[in-house]
Amino acid sequence: MKLQIQNSFTAELPADPNQINVPRQVHQACYSYTLPKKPSNPSLIHASTEVANAIGLSQEDILSADFLNTFSGSTIYPSTKPYALSYAGHQFGNWAGQLGDGRAINLTEVVHENKSYTLQLKGAGPTPYSRTADGFAVLRSSIREHLCAEAMHYLGVPTTRSLSLMLSGDQVLRDVIYNGNPAYEKGAIVCRVAPSFIRFGSFELFASREDHVNLKLLADFTIKHHFSHIKKEGVEKYLAFFQEVTQTTLNMIVHWQRVGFVHGVMNTDNMSIHGVTIDYGPYGWLEDYNSTWTPNTTDSQHKRYRFGNQPEIALWNLYQLANALYPLIQDAKPLETILNAYSTNYEKEYLNMMKNKLGFQIKKEQDVVLIQSLTQLLERVETDMTIFFRNLSNVTKADTALTAFNAIKDAFYSEKDLDKTILEDWHDWFEMYSIRINEEAISDFVRKEQMDQVNPKYVLRNYMAQLCIDNADKGDYALLNELFEMLKNPYDEQPNSQKWFAKRPDWARNKVGCSMLSCSS
Structure with missing residues:
Protein backbone atom coordinates (compact mmCIF):
# COMPACT_ATOMS: atom_id res chain seq x y z
CA MET A 1 0.00 0.00 0.00
CA ILE A 198 -10.84 22.99 9.40
CA ARG A 199 -14.03 24.35 10.95
CA PHE A 200 -15.65 27.68 11.76
CA GLY A 201 -14.53 27.00 15.33
CA SER A 202 -10.88 26.80 14.24
CA PHE A 203 -10.98 30.55 13.62
CA GLU A 204 -13.20 31.25 16.63
CA LEU A 205 -10.60 29.81 18.98
CA PHE A 206 -7.84 32.24 18.01
CA ALA A 207 -10.21 35.21 17.75
CA SER A 208 -11.64 34.54 21.21
CA ARG A 209 -8.12 34.57 22.67
CA GLU A 210 -7.11 37.63 20.64
CA ASP A 211 -4.33 35.54 19.13
CA HIS A 212 -4.37 37.46 15.87
CA VAL A 213 -0.98 36.16 14.76
CA ASN A 214 -2.19 32.56 14.58
CA LEU A 215 -5.61 33.64 13.32
CA LYS A 216 -3.88 35.19 10.31
CA LEU A 217 -1.58 32.19 9.89
CA LEU A 218 -4.56 29.83 9.77
CA ALA A 219 -6.54 32.04 7.39
CA ASP A 220 -3.58 32.46 5.04
CA PHE A 221 -2.86 28.73 5.11
CA THR A 222 -6.51 27.85 4.41
CA ILE A 223 -6.74 30.21 1.46
CA LYS A 224 -3.36 29.17 0.06
CA HIS A 225 -4.09 25.45 0.10
CA HIS A 226 -7.87 25.19 -0.20
CA PHE A 227 -8.99 28.42 -1.90
CA SER A 228 -5.96 28.95 -4.12
CA HIS A 229 -8.15 30.42 -6.88
CA ILE A 230 -8.55 33.52 -4.69
CA LYS A 231 -5.87 35.84 -6.09
CA LYS A 232 -6.73 38.95 -4.08
CA GLU A 233 -4.50 40.26 -1.33
CA GLY A 234 -4.95 41.77 2.11
CA VAL A 235 -8.45 42.48 3.38
CA GLU A 236 -10.01 41.62 0.01
CA LYS A 237 -8.55 38.12 0.21
CA TYR A 238 -10.27 37.41 3.54
CA LEU A 239 -13.56 38.87 2.32
CA ALA A 240 -13.43 36.69 -0.79
CA PHE A 241 -12.78 33.69 1.44
CA PHE A 242 -15.74 34.52 3.68
CA GLN A 243 -17.96 35.13 0.66
CA GLU A 244 -17.14 31.68 -0.71
CA VAL A 245 -17.67 29.91 2.63
CA THR A 246 -21.03 31.67 2.91
CA GLN A 247 -22.08 30.52 -0.55
CA THR A 248 -20.95 26.90 -0.19
CA THR A 249 -22.62 26.69 3.22
CA LEU A 250 -25.84 28.00 1.70
CA ASN A 251 -25.62 25.44 -1.12
CA MET A 252 -25.14 22.62 1.40
CA ILE A 253 -28.22 23.66 3.40
CA VAL A 254 -30.36 23.79 0.25
CA HIS A 255 -29.31 20.20 -0.47
CA TRP A 256 -30.19 19.16 3.10
CA GLN A 257 -33.66 20.64 2.65
CA ARG A 258 -34.02 18.96 -0.74
CA VAL A 259 -33.49 15.43 0.55
CA GLY A 260 -34.94 15.86 4.05
CA PHE A 261 -31.70 15.58 6.03
CA VAL A 262 -31.51 16.95 9.57
CA HIS A 263 -27.99 17.35 10.94
CA GLY A 264 -29.12 17.45 14.57
CA VAL A 265 -26.18 19.36 16.05
CA MET A 266 -25.20 22.38 13.95
CA ASN A 267 -22.75 23.81 16.45
CA THR A 268 -20.07 26.08 14.95
CA ASP A 269 -17.43 23.44 15.65
CA ASN A 270 -19.44 21.11 13.39
CA MET A 271 -19.39 23.50 10.42
CA SER A 272 -16.74 22.90 7.75
CA ILE A 273 -15.16 25.83 5.92
CA HIS A 274 -15.50 23.71 2.76
CA GLY A 275 -19.30 23.79 2.88
CA VAL A 276 -19.50 20.01 3.31
CA THR A 277 -21.54 18.01 5.79
CA ILE A 278 -19.31 17.04 8.68
CA ASP A 279 -19.68 15.17 11.99
CA TYR A 280 -22.51 12.67 11.58
CA GLY A 281 -23.81 12.36 15.11
CA PRO A 282 -27.51 12.54 16.01
CA TYR A 283 -28.62 13.14 12.43
CA GLY A 284 -31.87 11.89 10.98
CA TRP A 285 -34.00 11.85 7.85
CA LEU A 286 -37.50 13.27 7.71
CA GLU A 287 -39.94 10.44 7.49
CA ASP A 288 -43.12 12.51 7.54
CA TYR A 289 -42.64 16.09 6.36
CA ASN A 290 -42.30 17.96 9.64
CA SER A 291 -40.40 21.23 9.74
CA THR A 292 -40.23 21.14 13.57
CA TRP A 293 -38.57 17.73 13.84
CA THR A 294 -35.12 17.24 15.30
CA PRO A 295 -33.54 13.81 15.92
CA ASN A 296 -31.38 15.07 18.79
CA THR A 297 -32.63 14.25 22.30
CA THR A 298 -30.39 17.02 23.68
CA ASP A 299 -32.30 19.48 21.48
CA SER A 300 -35.78 18.10 22.15
CA GLN A 301 -36.92 21.02 24.31
CA HIS A 302 -35.90 24.05 22.27
CA LYS A 303 -35.52 22.34 18.88
CA ARG A 304 -32.85 24.81 17.82
CA TYR A 305 -31.62 22.45 15.11
CA ARG A 306 -35.00 21.38 13.75
CA PHE A 307 -35.37 20.78 10.01
CA GLY A 308 -37.08 24.08 9.24
CA ASN A 309 -34.54 26.12 11.21
CA GLN A 310 -31.39 24.83 9.50
CA PRO A 311 -31.13 27.77 7.04
CA GLU A 312 -31.33 30.29 9.90
CA ILE A 313 -28.82 28.39 12.04
CA ALA A 314 -26.35 28.30 9.15
CA LEU A 315 -26.64 32.09 8.94
CA TRP A 316 -26.19 32.44 12.71
CA ASN A 317 -23.07 30.30 12.48
CA LEU A 318 -21.76 32.40 9.60
CA TYR A 319 -22.16 35.47 11.81
CA GLN A 320 -19.87 33.80 14.34
CA LEU A 321 -17.32 33.09 11.62
CA ALA A 322 -17.56 36.72 10.49
CA ASN A 323 -16.88 37.85 14.06
CA ALA A 324 -13.84 35.56 14.17
CA LEU A 325 -12.46 36.95 10.89
CA TYR A 326 -13.17 40.56 11.78
CA PRO A 327 -9.71 41.20 13.33
CA LEU A 328 -8.20 40.48 9.89
CA ILE A 329 -10.61 42.85 8.14
CA GLN A 330 -11.26 45.62 10.69
CA ASP A 331 -14.43 46.70 8.93
CA ALA A 332 -17.85 45.26 9.70
CA LYS A 333 -19.67 46.73 6.70
CA PRO A 334 -18.39 44.37 3.94
CA LEU A 335 -18.96 41.37 6.20
CA GLU A 336 -22.51 42.56 6.91
CA THR A 337 -23.11 43.01 3.17
CA ILE A 338 -22.21 39.36 2.57
CA LEU A 339 -24.34 38.19 5.50
CA ASN A 340 -27.32 40.35 4.53
CA ALA A 341 -27.28 38.82 1.05
CA TYR A 342 -27.51 35.29 2.49
CA SER A 343 -31.26 35.33 3.19
CA THR A 344 -32.14 36.74 -0.23
CA ASN A 345 -29.83 34.28 -1.97
CA TYR A 346 -31.15 31.40 0.11
CA GLU A 347 -34.76 32.16 -0.78
CA LYS A 348 -33.80 32.26 -4.45
CA GLU A 349 -31.87 28.97 -4.30
CA TYR A 350 -34.58 27.29 -2.20
CA LEU A 351 -37.22 28.35 -4.72
CA ASN A 352 -35.17 26.96 -7.61
CA MET A 353 -34.63 23.71 -5.73
CA MET A 354 -38.36 23.31 -4.98
CA LYS A 355 -39.28 24.15 -8.59
CA ASN A 356 -36.96 21.33 -9.67
CA LYS A 357 -38.60 18.96 -7.19
CA LEU A 358 -42.00 19.89 -8.63
CA GLY A 359 -40.90 19.64 -12.26
CA PHE A 360 -41.06 23.33 -13.18
CA GLN A 361 -38.64 24.83 -15.69
CA ILE A 362 -40.17 28.12 -16.72
CA LYS A 363 -40.50 31.00 -14.26
CA LYS A 364 -43.96 31.77 -12.89
CA GLU A 365 -44.75 34.20 -10.08
CA GLN A 366 -47.40 31.91 -8.62
CA ASP A 367 -44.79 29.22 -7.94
CA VAL A 368 -43.99 30.75 -4.53
CA VAL A 369 -47.63 30.44 -3.45
CA LEU A 370 -47.91 26.94 -4.88
CA ILE A 371 -44.81 25.81 -2.96
CA GLN A 372 -45.87 27.45 0.30
CA SER A 373 -49.34 25.91 0.13
CA LEU A 374 -47.78 22.51 -0.58
CA THR A 375 -45.43 22.55 2.42
CA GLN A 376 -48.34 23.62 4.63
CA LEU A 377 -50.45 20.76 3.29
CA LEU A 378 -47.66 18.23 3.81
CA GLU A 379 -47.58 19.11 7.52
CA ARG A 380 -51.34 18.86 8.15
CA VAL A 381 -51.28 15.06 8.28
CA GLU A 382 -48.32 12.70 8.38
CA THR A 383 -47.00 12.53 4.82
CA ASP A 384 -43.83 10.70 3.89
CA MET A 385 -41.55 13.27 2.26
CA THR A 386 -39.49 10.89 0.13
CA ILE A 387 -42.46 8.92 -1.19
CA PHE A 388 -44.57 12.01 -1.89
CA PHE A 389 -41.99 13.78 -4.05
CA ARG A 390 -40.87 10.61 -5.79
CA ASN A 391 -44.43 9.63 -6.72
CA LEU A 392 -45.33 13.17 -7.76
CA SER A 393 -43.33 12.60 -10.95
CA ASN A 394 -45.95 10.02 -11.98
CA VAL A 395 -48.59 12.74 -12.34
CA THR A 396 -49.26 13.58 -16.00
CA LYS A 397 -50.64 16.65 -17.73
CA ALA A 398 -53.82 14.80 -18.61
CA ASP A 399 -54.55 13.70 -15.02
CA THR A 400 -57.54 15.06 -13.16
CA ALA A 401 -56.99 16.33 -9.61
CA LEU A 402 -58.37 13.04 -8.27
CA THR A 403 -56.10 10.92 -10.47
CA ALA A 404 -53.10 13.03 -9.46
CA PHE A 405 -54.00 12.69 -5.79
CA ASN A 406 -54.23 8.92 -6.15
CA ALA A 407 -50.69 8.89 -7.57
CA ILE A 408 -49.29 10.20 -4.27
CA LYS A 409 -51.72 8.89 -1.64
CA ASP A 410 -49.38 6.04 -0.63
CA ALA A 411 -47.30 8.74 1.06
CA PHE A 412 -49.91 9.28 3.80
CA TYR A 413 -49.30 7.40 7.01
CA SER A 414 -53.01 7.13 7.77
CA GLU A 415 -55.72 7.90 5.22
CA LYS A 416 -58.15 8.10 8.15
CA ASP A 417 -56.58 11.45 9.01
CA LEU A 418 -57.64 12.89 5.67
CA ASP A 419 -60.88 14.60 6.62
CA LYS A 420 -63.15 16.33 4.13
CA THR A 421 -61.47 19.73 4.49
CA ILE A 422 -57.97 18.35 3.95
CA LEU A 423 -59.10 16.31 0.94
CA GLU A 424 -60.68 19.40 -0.59
CA ASP A 425 -57.48 21.37 -0.03
CA TRP A 426 -55.45 18.64 -1.69
CA HIS A 427 -57.92 18.61 -4.59
CA ASP A 428 -57.52 22.39 -4.97
CA TRP A 429 -53.75 22.11 -4.86
CA PHE A 430 -53.67 19.44 -7.57
CA GLU A 431 -55.99 21.58 -9.69
CA MET A 432 -53.36 24.34 -9.53
CA TYR A 433 -50.53 21.87 -10.07
CA SER A 434 -52.23 20.46 -13.16
CA ILE A 435 -52.61 23.93 -14.66
CA ARG A 436 -48.98 24.67 -13.82
CA ILE A 437 -47.41 21.59 -15.43
CA ASN A 438 -49.55 22.12 -18.51
CA GLU A 439 -47.79 25.46 -18.93
CA GLU A 440 -44.49 23.61 -19.31
CA ALA A 441 -43.27 22.80 -22.82
CA ILE A 442 -41.57 19.56 -21.82
CA SER A 443 -43.31 16.20 -22.08
CA ASP A 444 -44.48 14.13 -19.11
CA PHE A 445 -41.65 11.70 -19.80
CA VAL A 446 -38.94 14.38 -19.72
CA ARG A 447 -40.43 16.05 -16.66
CA LYS A 448 -40.52 12.74 -14.79
CA GLU A 449 -36.96 12.00 -15.79
CA GLN A 450 -35.81 15.38 -14.48
CA MET A 451 -37.82 15.16 -11.24
CA ASP A 452 -36.47 11.68 -10.53
CA GLN A 453 -32.94 13.10 -10.62
CA VAL A 454 -33.60 15.46 -7.70
CA ASN A 455 -36.17 13.46 -5.72
CA PRO A 456 -34.41 10.32 -4.45
CA LYS A 457 -36.23 7.04 -4.22
CA TYR A 458 -33.93 5.72 -1.49
CA VAL A 459 -32.46 7.54 1.49
CA LEU A 460 -30.88 6.15 4.65
CA ARG A 461 -34.05 6.08 6.70
CA ASN A 462 -33.46 5.95 10.43
CA TYR A 463 -35.03 2.53 10.88
CA MET A 464 -32.91 1.09 8.06
CA ALA A 465 -29.73 2.19 9.81
CA GLN A 466 -31.01 0.70 13.07
CA LEU A 467 -31.80 -2.68 11.46
CA CYS A 468 -28.28 -2.66 10.05
CA ILE A 469 -26.84 -1.87 13.50
CA ASP A 470 -28.89 -4.63 15.16
CA ASN A 471 -27.59 -7.20 12.66
CA ALA A 472 -24.01 -5.95 12.88
CA ASP A 473 -24.08 -6.30 16.66
CA LYS A 474 -24.59 -10.02 16.01
CA GLY A 475 -21.73 -10.13 13.51
CA ASP A 476 -24.01 -10.10 10.45
CA TYR A 477 -22.95 -7.46 7.92
CA ALA A 478 -25.04 -8.60 4.95
CA LEU A 479 -27.58 -5.80 5.40
CA LEU A 480 -24.82 -3.22 5.73
CA ASN A 481 -23.41 -4.35 2.38
CA GLU A 482 -26.88 -4.39 0.82
CA LEU A 483 -27.76 -0.89 1.98
CA PHE A 484 -24.38 0.50 0.99
CA GLU A 485 -24.78 -0.77 -2.58
CA MET A 486 -28.40 0.41 -2.85
CA LEU A 487 -27.57 3.89 -1.57
CA LYS A 488 -24.91 4.30 -4.25
CA ASN A 489 -27.78 4.72 -6.75
CA PRO A 490 -30.49 6.55 -4.80
CA TYR A 491 -32.25 7.98 -7.87
CA ASP A 492 -32.54 4.68 -9.74
CA GLU A 493 -35.61 2.46 -9.53
CA GLN A 494 -33.69 -0.67 -8.41
CA PRO A 495 -36.63 -3.15 -8.49
CA ASN A 496 -34.78 -5.58 -6.20
CA SER A 497 -34.69 -2.92 -3.49
CA GLN A 498 -38.35 -1.91 -3.73
CA LYS A 499 -39.01 -3.02 -0.13
CA TRP A 500 -36.92 -0.06 1.09
CA PHE A 501 -39.18 2.39 -0.72
CA ALA A 502 -41.66 2.32 2.12
CA LYS A 503 -42.92 4.44 4.97
CA ARG A 504 -41.41 4.14 8.43
CA PRO A 505 -42.88 1.04 10.14
CA ASP A 506 -44.92 1.60 13.30
CA TRP A 507 -42.36 -0.16 15.48
CA ALA A 508 -39.79 2.49 14.56
CA ARG A 509 -41.98 5.50 15.41
CA ASN A 510 -40.58 6.00 18.92
CA LYS A 511 -37.71 3.53 19.01
CA VAL A 512 -34.30 4.71 20.18
CA GLY A 513 -32.04 4.93 17.13
CA CYS A 514 -34.99 5.48 14.80
CA SER A 515 -36.68 8.58 16.15
CA MET A 516 -34.51 9.59 19.13
CA LEU A 517 -30.75 9.90 19.05
CA SER A 518 -28.18 11.42 21.37
CA CYS A 519 -24.81 13.02 20.76
CA SER A 520 -23.28 9.57 21.41
CA SER A 521 -25.17 8.17 18.41
Missing part, protein backbone atom coordinates in the same frame (compact mmCIF):
# COMPACT_ATOMS: atom_id res chain seq x y z
CA LYS A 2 1.53 3.30 -1.11
CA LEU A 3 0.17 6.75 -0.30
CA GLN A 4 1.55 10.04 -1.60
CA ILE A 5 2.07 11.88 1.68
CA GLN A 6 1.84 15.64 2.09
CA ASN A 7 2.15 17.20 5.53
CA SER A 8 1.47 20.86 4.75
CA PHE A 9 -0.80 21.47 7.76
CA THR A 10 1.75 20.33 10.31
CA ALA A 11 4.68 21.79 8.36
CA GLU A 12 3.23 25.30 8.07
CA LEU A 13 1.13 25.80 11.19
CA PRO A 14 2.14 25.91 14.87
CA ALA A 15 2.06 22.73 16.95
CA ASP A 16 1.30 22.31 20.62
CA PRO A 17 4.78 22.00 22.20
CA ASN A 18 3.40 19.77 24.96
CA GLN A 19 3.06 16.19 23.70
CA ILE A 20 1.56 14.74 26.88
CA ASN A 21 -1.81 13.27 25.99
CA VAL A 22 -3.99 14.54 28.84
CA PRO A 23 -7.04 16.84 28.60
CA ARG A 24 -5.94 20.46 28.93
CA GLN A 25 -6.12 23.94 27.46
CA VAL A 26 -3.89 24.32 24.41
CA HIS A 27 -2.70 27.80 23.48
CA GLN A 28 -1.11 29.30 20.36
CA ALA A 29 -1.34 26.04 18.43
CA CYS A 30 -3.49 24.68 15.61
CA TYR A 31 -3.02 21.06 16.66
CA SER A 32 -1.48 18.63 19.11
CA TYR A 33 0.52 15.58 18.09
CA THR A 34 -1.47 12.57 19.27
CA LEU A 35 -1.04 8.86 18.62
CA PRO A 36 -4.03 6.56 18.16
CA LYS A 37 -4.46 3.92 20.86
CA LYS A 38 -3.66 0.50 19.46
CA PRO A 39 -6.82 -1.61 19.18
CA SER A 40 -6.60 -5.10 20.67
CA ASN A 41 -7.97 -7.04 17.71
CA PRO A 42 -8.92 -4.88 14.71
CA SER A 43 -10.94 -6.25 11.82
CA LEU A 44 -12.26 -4.65 8.63
CA ILE A 45 -16.04 -4.64 8.28
CA HIS A 46 -16.43 -2.53 5.15
CA ALA A 47 -14.50 -0.14 2.90
CA SER A 48 -15.49 2.16 0.07
CA THR A 49 -13.60 1.22 -3.07
CA GLU A 50 -14.42 4.58 -4.64
CA VAL A 51 -12.93 6.55 -1.74
CA ALA A 52 -9.89 4.25 -1.74
CA ASN A 53 -9.39 4.93 -5.45
CA ALA A 54 -9.71 8.68 -4.85
CA ILE A 55 -6.73 8.65 -2.49
CA GLY A 56 -4.68 6.34 -4.72
CA LEU A 57 -5.46 2.90 -3.29
CA SER A 58 -6.71 -0.23 -5.05
CA GLN A 59 -9.03 -3.08 -4.10
CA GLU A 60 -5.91 -5.14 -3.45
CA ASP A 61 -4.69 -2.48 -1.02
CA ILE A 62 -7.99 -2.60 0.88
CA LEU A 63 -7.48 -6.29 1.55
CA SER A 64 -3.90 -5.85 2.73
CA ALA A 65 -2.54 -5.99 6.27
CA ASP A 66 -1.12 -2.49 5.79
CA PHE A 67 -4.62 -1.11 5.18
CA LEU A 68 -5.98 -2.81 8.29
CA ASN A 69 -3.11 -1.66 10.48
CA THR A 70 -2.99 1.93 9.19
CA PHE A 71 -6.71 2.68 9.27
CA SER A 72 -7.36 1.00 12.60
CA GLY A 73 -4.57 3.00 14.24
CA SER A 74 -2.48 -0.10 14.94
CA THR A 75 0.57 1.25 13.13
CA ILE A 76 1.67 4.70 12.02
CA TYR A 77 2.21 5.10 8.28
CA PRO A 78 5.82 6.02 7.37
CA SER A 79 6.68 9.76 7.27
CA THR A 80 3.50 10.75 9.11
CA LYS A 81 2.85 12.12 12.58
CA PRO A 82 -0.82 11.97 13.64
CA TYR A 83 -2.42 14.97 15.31
CA ALA A 84 -5.66 16.30 16.77
CA LEU A 85 -7.02 19.70 15.74
CA SER A 86 -7.57 22.53 18.18
CA TYR A 87 -10.74 24.58 17.79
CA ALA A 88 -13.53 26.20 19.78
CA GLY A 89 -17.22 26.72 19.14
CA HIS A 90 -20.71 27.73 20.03
CA GLN A 91 -22.78 24.76 21.18
CA PHE A 92 -26.57 25.17 21.07
CA GLY A 93 -26.02 28.93 20.81
CA ASN A 94 -23.71 29.19 23.82
CA TRP A 95 -19.98 29.85 23.76
CA ALA A 96 -18.18 26.68 24.83
CA GLY A 97 -14.57 27.81 24.55
CA GLN A 98 -11.92 25.32 23.51
CA LEU A 99 -13.28 22.06 22.13
CA GLY A 100 -11.00 20.35 19.59
CA ASP A 101 -10.83 16.82 18.21
CA GLY A 102 -11.99 14.87 21.23
CA ARG A 103 -12.34 11.54 19.42
CA ALA A 104 -10.74 12.21 16.07
CA ILE A 105 -7.09 11.90 15.10
CA ASN A 106 -5.78 13.12 11.75
CA LEU A 107 -3.39 10.59 10.26
CA THR A 108 -1.95 12.65 7.43
CA GLU A 109 -2.66 14.50 4.21
CA VAL A 110 -2.37 12.68 0.91
CA VAL A 111 -2.29 13.86 -2.69
CA HIS A 112 -3.66 11.93 -5.65
CA GLU A 113 -4.33 13.22 -9.16
CA ASN A 114 -3.65 16.80 -8.00
CA LYS A 115 -6.24 16.63 -5.24
CA SER A 116 -5.41 16.84 -1.56
CA TYR A 117 -7.21 14.88 1.17
CA THR A 118 -6.90 14.66 4.92
CA LEU A 119 -7.36 11.19 6.43
CA GLN A 120 -8.84 11.13 9.90
CA LEU A 121 -9.65 8.30 12.31
CA LYS A 122 -12.77 8.76 14.40
CA GLY A 123 -12.88 6.71 17.57
CA ALA A 124 -9.16 5.93 17.79
CA GLY A 125 -8.65 7.07 21.37
CA PRO A 126 -8.25 10.10 23.62
CA THR A 127 -6.58 13.39 22.72
CA PRO A 128 -5.73 16.52 24.71
CA TYR A 129 -9.19 17.77 23.67
CA SER A 130 -11.19 14.80 24.97
CA ARG A 131 -12.18 16.63 28.16
CA THR A 132 -14.18 14.08 30.18
CA ALA A 133 -14.69 11.64 27.29
CA ASP A 134 -12.66 8.56 26.34
CA GLY A 135 -12.05 9.36 22.67
CA PHE A 136 -13.48 6.07 21.42
CA ALA A 137 -16.50 5.33 19.24
CA VAL A 138 -18.93 2.44 19.17
CA LEU A 139 -20.09 0.27 16.29
CA ARG A 140 -23.55 1.83 16.39
CA SER A 141 -22.41 5.40 15.73
CA SER A 142 -19.65 4.29 13.36
CA ILE A 143 -22.07 2.41 11.09
CA ARG A 144 -24.30 5.48 11.00
CA GLU A 145 -21.38 7.70 9.97
CA HIS A 146 -19.92 5.30 7.40
CA LEU A 147 -23.23 4.63 5.67
CA CYS A 148 -24.54 8.18 5.77
CA ALA A 149 -21.40 9.96 4.58
CA GLU A 150 -21.34 7.78 1.47
CA ALA A 151 -25.13 7.92 0.99
CA MET A 152 -24.98 11.73 1.07
CA HIS A 153 -22.21 11.75 -1.53
CA TYR A 154 -24.26 9.68 -3.96
CA LEU A 155 -27.29 11.91 -3.33
CA GLY A 156 -25.18 14.82 -4.54
CA VAL A 157 -24.99 16.46 -1.12
CA PRO A 158 -21.59 18.02 -0.23
CA THR A 159 -20.06 15.82 2.46
CA THR A 160 -17.01 14.30 4.04
CA ARG A 161 -16.43 10.75 2.80
CA SER A 162 -15.85 7.50 4.66
CA LEU A 163 -13.02 5.20 3.60
CA SER A 164 -13.40 2.34 6.06
CA LEU A 165 -15.30 0.91 9.00
CA MET A 166 -13.45 -1.33 11.43
CA LEU A 167 -14.04 -3.09 14.70
CA SER A 168 -11.38 -2.38 17.32
CA GLY A 169 -11.90 -5.61 19.23
CA ASP A 170 -12.42 -3.57 22.41
CA GLN A 171 -15.49 -2.78 24.47
CA VAL A 172 -16.62 0.82 25.02
CA LEU A 173 -18.96 2.04 27.76
CA ARG A 174 -21.80 4.27 26.50
CA ASP A 175 -25.09 5.67 27.77
CA VAL A 176 -27.18 5.60 24.60
CA ILE A 177 -29.74 8.28 25.52
CA TYR A 178 -28.10 9.73 28.64
CA ASN A 179 -30.65 8.18 31.00
CA GLY A 180 -28.21 6.78 33.54
CA ASN A 181 -28.03 3.29 32.06
CA PRO A 182 -24.59 2.90 30.47
CA ALA A 183 -23.65 -0.40 28.86
CA TYR A 184 -20.66 -1.85 27.06
CA GLU A 185 -20.76 -1.84 23.26
CA LYS A 186 -18.41 -2.94 20.50
CA GLY A 187 -15.73 -0.35 19.75
CA ALA A 188 -15.26 0.76 16.15
CA ILE A 189 -13.17 3.15 14.05
CA VAL A 190 -14.11 5.04 10.90
CA CYS A 191 -11.61 6.66 8.56
CA ARG A 192 -13.05 9.94 7.39
CA VAL A 193 -11.79 11.74 4.28
CA ALA A 194 -12.13 15.44 3.44
CA PRO A 195 -10.14 18.25 1.82
CA SER A 196 -9.44 19.30 5.42
CA PHE A 197 -11.20 19.25 8.77
